[in-house]
Amino acid sequence: MDLKLSRATIFERCLKARCPNCGQSKLYKSWILIYEKCPCCGMLIKRGNGFFIGPICINYGIIAFGVISPLMILGFSATLPFHWTLVMSILASFALPILFYPFAWSIWLMLYYLCLPKELYENRSENSDDLLFDEDERL
Numbered sequence: 249m250d251l252k253l254s255r256a257t258i259f260e261r262c263l264k265a266r267c268p269n270c271g272q273s274k275l276y277k278s279w280i281l282i283y284e285k286c287p288c289c290g291m292l293i294k295r296g297n298g299f300f301i302g303p304i305c306i307n308y309g310i311i312a313f314g315v316i317s318p319l320m321i322l323g324f325s326a327t328l329p330f331h332w333t334l335v336m337s338i339l340a341s342f343a344l345p346i347l348f349y350p351f352a353w354s355i356w357l358m359l360y361y362l363c364l365p366k367e368l369y370e371n372r373s374e375n376s377d378d379l380l381f382d383e384d385e386r387l
């Protein structure tokens with residue numbers, strides 16, 4: 249399998265929250281608005297119905313198992329005052345999904361394209377029927 253864009257390049261671009269295809273544009277317009285398509289290369293970032301479930305699952309998983317569960321364990325084990333861990337958990341459950349939203353998208357795109365690198369335009373063959381790009385918007 250000969251890829252123009254290696255998995256290392258895809259990994260690096262997604263860590264920087266950049267388009268995995270061109271690496272030129274960020275993935276988001278503002279903190280909570282993800283581009284539908286990359287403004288530089290035209291690759292669809294939101295690939296269709298249900299594609300947003302991936303970032304939601306990543307966001308939920310990291311916050312529930314990486315933040316709230318450890319806080320609750322610390323609270324129930326009396327390592328920290330329980331009322332303090334409860335308040336921190338409630339605040340975290342509201343604030344962290346918003347703070348982590350663009351990173352969840354970046355991680356989701358990284359996982360997706362690391363598993364399916366040939367889905368990227370740069371890795372597609374010449375005769376590929378590519379429905380994921382709007383050719384008129386490509387530069």
Ligand SMILES: [Zn+2]
Pocket residue numbers: 267268269270271272273286287288289290291
């Ligand atoms: Zn791009």
